[in-house]
Amino acid sequence: MPSSTTTVRGACPHDCPDTCALLTTVENGRATRVQGNPAHAHTAGVLCAKVSKYPERTYHPERLLTPMKRSGPKGSGQFTPVSWDEALADIAARLQAIAARNPEAILPYSYAGTMGLVQGESMDRRFFHRLGASQLHRSICASAGGEGLLHTLGAKRGMKVEHFSQAQLILIWGSNSITSNLHFWRYAQEAKRNGARLVCIDPRRSETADKCHEHIQLLPGTDAALALALMHELIETDWLDHDYIARHTLGWEQLRERALQWPPERAAAVCGLPAEQIRRLARDYGTTRPAAIRLNYGVQRVRGGANAVRAIACLPALVGAWRQSAGGLLLSSSGEFPVQEATLQRPDLLAGRSPRTLNMVTLGDDLLHPGSADFGPQVEALVVYNSNPAAVAPDSGQVCAGLAREDLFTVVLELFQTDTADWADYLLPATTQLEQWDVHLAYGHTDVLLNRPAIAPLGQARSNAQIFRDLAAHMGYTEPCFTDSDEQLCRQAYGTEVDFDLLLTQGFAPLAVPEAPFAEGGFATPSGKCEFFSQRLQDAGHDPLPGYVPNHEVPGSCTRYPLAMISPPARNFLNSSFANVASLQAQEQRPLVEIHPQDAAARGIADGALVRLFNDRGSYLCHAQVGQRARPGVVNALGIWWHKLSPGGGNMNHLTSQALTDLGAGPTFYDCLVEVALEREGAQAATAPPAECAAPPRA
Numbered sequence: 001m002p003s004s005t006t007t008v009r010g011a012c013p014h015d016c017p018d019t020c021a022l023l024t025t026v027e028n029g030r031a032t033r034v035q036g037n038p039a040h041a042h043t044a045g046v047l048c049a050k051v052s053k054y055p056e057r058t059y060h061p062e063r064l065l066t067p068m069k070r071s072g073p074k075g076s077g078q079f080t081p082v083s084w085d086e087a088l089a090d091i092a093a094r095l096q097a098i099a100a101r102n103p104e105a106i107l108p109y110s111y112a113g114t115m116g117l118v119q120g121e122s123m124d125r126r127f128f129h130r131l132g133a134s135q136l137h138r139s140i141c142a143s144a145g146g147e148g149l150l151h152t153l154g155a156k157r158g159m160k161v162e163h164f165s166q167a168q169l170i171l172i173w174g175s176n177s178i179t180s181n182l183h184f185w186r187y188a189q190e191a192k193r194n195g196a197r198l199v200c201i202d203p204r205r206s207e208t209a210d211k212c213h214e215h216i217q218l219l220p221g222t223d224a225a226l227a228l229a230l231m232h233e234l235i236e237t238d239w240l241d242h243d244y245i246a247r248h249t250l251g252w253e254q255l256r257e258r259a260l261q262w263p264p265e266r267a268a269a270v271c272g273l274p275a276e277q278i279r280r281l282a283r284d285y286g287t288t289r290p291a292a293i294r295l296n297y298g299v300q301r302v303r304g305g306a307n308a309v310r311a312i313a314c315l316p317a318l319v320g321a322w323r324q325s326a327g328g329l330l331l332s333s334s335g336e337f338p339v340q341e342a343t344l345q346r347p348d349l350l351a352g353r354s355p356r357t358l359n360m361v362t363l364g365d366d367l368l369h370p371g372s373a374d375f376g377p378q379v380e381a382l383v384v385y386n387s388n389p390a391a392v393a394p395d396s397g398q399v400c401a402g403l404a405r406e407d408l409f410t411v412v413l414e415l416f417q418t419d420t421a422d423w424a425d426y427l428l429p430a431t432t433q434l435e436q437w438d439v440h441l442a443y444g445h446t447d448v449l450l451n452r453p454a455i456a457p458l459g460q461a462r463s464n465a466q467i468f469r470d471l472a473a474h475m476g477y478t479e480p481c482f483t484d485s486d487e488q489l490c491r492q493a494y495g496t497e498v499d500f501d502l503l504l505t506q507g508f509a510p511l512a513v514p515e516a517p518f519a520e521g522g523f524a525t526p527s528g529k530c531e532f533f534s535q536r537l538q539d540a541g542h543d544p545l546p547g548y549v550p551n552h553e554v555p556g557s558c559t560r561y562p563l564a565m566i567s568p569p570a571r572n573f574l575n576s577s578f579a580n581v582a583s584l585q586a587q588e589q590r591p592l593v594e595i596h597p598q599d600a601a602a603r604g605i606a607d608g609a610l611v612r613l614f615n616d617r618g619s620y621l622c623h624a625q626v627g628q629r630a631r632p633g634v635v636n637a638l639g640i641w642w643h644k645l646s647p648g649g650g651n652m653n654h655l656t657s658q659a660l661t662d663l664g665a666g667p668t669f670y671d672c673l674v675e676v677a678l679e680r681e682g683a684q685a686a687t688a689p690p691a692e693c694a695a696p697p698r699a
């Protein structure tokens, strides 16, 4: 046979703001190289270390290649191969039997293993709508911040990322961009070369903080206090754009009154910062133009997350930063994309039913709930795809106790045998991005991307859309929408809103988005203004103004658990994805917690020591990394290791709680108190909660 080499255009499917354009080299049917597409401006030919390793991940010796049925006790991870027909017929029969009693006893569980519109939210949604299953509130990442933006700017819209290169001041707020938003960082570097000042606002001395001019190392969960004190200073010194405020904002007088209650000294005490540093930041922000804020989701994984985003999102309107294309703020751009959700997801298949919605953050509690008039039926079946809840959902101990229920029927669609897959009754092999069609939006730029399959599916793997199509057939669903192919679904995702031919030829299509979206106001709020005051929030019984909402577990408030733990992303993993890829695991070395020398010395902990982090929810064994990346009183457990790849068989989510945020019912991963102790062989962790540190209530 003659040898052949082709290059196939694709899109990175991972939950990352950058949504890179990929070029996959295929030699004789095998993907040999994955690179960034130089023709795509934001990708600029560069990929992160993780996705550069894509062939290694795709051809990983532990890829799941056949459907499997549990053959050992629940959670044993023992399976035997079965045929697709046998697996699908049995799963359909089990789901039908449950649905005959009450379809709401079936719960789909998915997040962003792939962000593709087809493999992430199309045929699966049709299937569960038709079935009448419980709905899932997909809140695990961004719902608090999303609500904060919605009630302030009106939508997930903001600065175009490329314009950051022209800013003179960039606040990198709750974002370790070098780790999680590399292609934004490229624009920030360009700005730096043009003389811009870069300020990083983060409790952790991150890799990004190292490279900024200033690092403002506040306590976790105190960002709203900082933002209010900045407003205080902007008001006191009159660094305000009165014309912009008058024409394009709502609630200025009320916000002014609120902000005047926050002199820098008050915020300094809350944030654990010198007041002088807050004054200097206000001076920088009040006097430099263009001034840009790259806000990221790191700020909103605490009780007051939505209010923090709201407070920060008010700042650009106060100083009129939106007037310039290189000024303003970007948290997410996903609201720009004209996705045809109703066509893709077909909520009409609910046919008048309105099933309950369960929150993916409280999976642990919900799986253990017996069923009641309020709650509805006990969850009897769980179908997991694009997610690894055993490792990534908070309060892992409860999640795993729920997954361990003998009477729970669990189906997992996966690439690998993850911690969650170990609990499955059926484990179904899914394709990777290199083997499937998809079409994408982005939350860190404004281009649509198409992903073409580069290689044939490995083994018997099938795409998520294909698996749900096949399940629908086994359930006897005859609606024509259950026969749409993956390529047809790609065409439906944007309908006529995006030129599909351009996607086919070029691989990407930029949306027409204004250069300075709010230069003349035009916010997507009910008033059309930047809403400092929100009538909608007041009507719903919330504080109508942005305020400081203290953590559920306030740092320093509990003598038994004196340390605050945050658990931001590890550079070489993507959430729990890639944790099983040897070359990337080697980069991260081993599960670790960063701890300040002062906190380490007080506990007799030397660099590299095996330590136990614990609180009343559970414990996590990992290695101490003693140094300045952690501030005193705060430890950083970098994530997210699989339980079974960690020394004690757990991870930091054994410590995090299911408590929710102020708005948006999001998770509070970074709102968590712990103690750390040197691990001695045979020692027992103290786990009994004292009364003063009882588990926090749900917000």
Ligand SMILES: Nc1nc2c(c(=O)[nH]1)N[C@H]1C(S)=C(S)[C@@H](COP(=O)(O)OP(=O)(O)OC[C@H]3O[C@@H](n4cnc5c(=O)[nH]c(N)nc54)[C@H](O)[C@@H]3O)O[C@H]1N2
Binding pocket: 015, 016, 017, 141, 173, 174, 175, 176, 177, 179, 180, 181, 201, 202, 203, 204, 206, 219, 220, 221, 222, 223, 296, 297, 298, 299, 300, 302, 566, 568, 569, 570, 571, 572, 573, 574, 575, 670
């Ligand atoms: N390499 C890599 N890239 C990723 C991910 C990954 O796991 N690995 N995750 C992806 C996902 S799912 C998302 S949602 C995006 C965005 O994900 P984010 O979680 O926003 O990612 P980061 O920017 O890496 O981390 C957030 C930063 O916020 C800081 N932080 C923690 N608590 C606070 C706080 O209270 N206030 C402030 N100001 N900062 C705080 C952390 O120390 C960290 O440096 O990134 C994506 N990109």
Ligand SMILES: Nc1nc2c(c(=O)[nH]1)N[C@H]1C(S)=C(S)[C@@H](COP(=O)(O)OP(=O)(O)OC[C@H]3O[C@@H](n4cnc5c(=O)[nH]c(N)nc54)[C@H](O)[C@@H]3O)O[C@H]1N2
Binding pocket: 015, 110, 111, 112, 113, 114, 119, 140, 141, 142, 385, 386, 387, 388, 389, 392, 393, 413, 414, 415, 416, 418, 430, 431, 432, 433, 464, 567, 568, 569, 574, 575, 576, 577, 639, 640, 652, 653, 656, 669
């Ligand atoms: N402590 C702590 N916990 C956190 C966070 C934190 O910062 N700290 N971050 C949170 C955030 S921001 C997020 S977004 C969540 C992320 O939670 P998840 O979205 O669950 O993310 P992953 O851990 O990457 O798991 C995705 C899984 O999908 C699988 N997958 C990938 N592609 C496909 C496909 O095409 N088909 C199928 N069937 N499967 C596929 C992957 O193999 C992987 O196991 O975690 C949250 N958990």
Ligand code: SF4
Binding pocket: 012, 013, 014, 016, 017, 018, 019, 020, 047, 048, 049, 050, 051, 052, 182, 183, 574
């Ligand atoms: S994970 Fe992010 S930076 Fe890496 S290739 Fe994908 S989109 Fe690009």
Ligand SMILES: [Mo]
Binding pocket: 015, 140, 141, 142
């Ligand atoms: Mo996320």
